[in-house]
Amino acid sequence: MWKELEYRIRTLDVYRNYxxxxxxxQGMGNKNANIMLILNDVEKEAFENExxxxxxxxxxxxxxxxxxxxxxxxxxxxxxxxLEKSNIxxxxxxxxxxxDVLITEIMLVNPxxxxxxxxxxxxxxxxxxxxxxxxxxxxxxxxxxxxIYNYFNKVLVPIYDxxxxxxxxxxxxxxxxxxxxxxxxxx
Numbered sequence: 001m002w003k004e005l006e007y008r009i010r011t012l013d014v015y016r017n018y019x020x021x022x023x024x025x026q027g028m029g030n031k032n033a034n035i036m037l038i039l040n041d042v043e044k045e046a047f048e049n050e051x052x053x054x055x056x057x058x059x060x061x062x063x064x065x066x067x068x069x070x071x072x073x074x075x076x077x078x079x080x081x082x083l084e085k086s087n088i089x090x091x092x093x094x095x096x097x098x099x100d101v102l103i104t105e106i107m108l109v110n111p112x113x114x115x116x117x118x119x120x121x122x123x124x125x126x127x128x129x130x131x132x133x134x135x136x137x138x139x140x141x142x143x144x145x146x147x148i149y150n151y152f153n154k155v156l157v158p159i160y161d162x163x164x165x166x167x168x169x170x171x172x173x174x175x176x177x178x179x180x181x182x183x184x185x186x187x
Contacts, residue, residue: 002031005104012097014081014088027078027105028052034187035075036111037061038102038125040118040161041085052077057162061117064165068180070187076109078102080121095135099124106154113183114154118161125151126158146175148182157183 006026009015015024025042028051043055053062053072065072080098081088088094102124106114116122119141126144127134129151141158149156159176160168 001108005101005108008104009082009101012101013091014094014097015083023047024082025052025079026082027076027109029072029076030074031076031109033074033076033109034112035070035115035183036106036109036113037065037075037077037115038117038121039077039079040120041081042079042083044084047084052079057117060162060165064159064176064180068177068184070180070184076111078105080124095124099128099134103128112155113157113187114151115157115159115180115183117159119158122156122158125156129156145172146179148179155183 009024009026025047039052039057039061042052043057045055046052046058049055052058062072065075080102082101114125116125119137119139122141122144123137123139124134126149127136127138129149130138132138141160144158145160147158149158157179159165159179160172165173165176
């Protein structure tokens with residue numbers, strides 16, 4: 001099934017029209033994980049290091065998970081775009097195609113917990129579960145972080161995007177820590 005998913009990803013318009021000459025970075029980690037971490041996109045530095053978390057944003061994520069005590073080797077990490085978003089040429093079907101691939105990835109891993117980094121990924125998934133238009137921004141991440149949501153019988157946990165986390169107040173960071181500690185305790 002994973003090879004079929006890789007082939008399907010490579011045949012999507014969004015990847016065939018990509019401006020840069022880099023490979024798609026699929027998910028990595030434990031394919032039987034209880035926790036799936038979904039980033040928005042993959043930074044250029046991550047491609048160079050061949051590791052989705054070996055980038056500026058990735059290091060922040062690693063620090064948060066290490067602080068909470070979640071072992072990154074035991075989770076599955078992926079991204080919505082599988083590429084650097086700034087170089088993607090969008091068309092009317094892009095978001096639908098990306099969601100379809102992400103749903104397949106979620107089904108293959110079958111995690112108990114899905115942690116989304118940033119408003120865009122969370123919006124796509126929560127809108128999908130509520131039957132709303134996934135192309136519209138239906139949520140405000142600031143009101144959602146610290147809460148737990150249902151995504152087709154999986155626990156969906158949004159956290160702020162990395163740029164916001166690095167500038168956020170202690171209280172905002174504690175919302176992330178507390179909800180991740182709850183996951184760690186119940187894993």
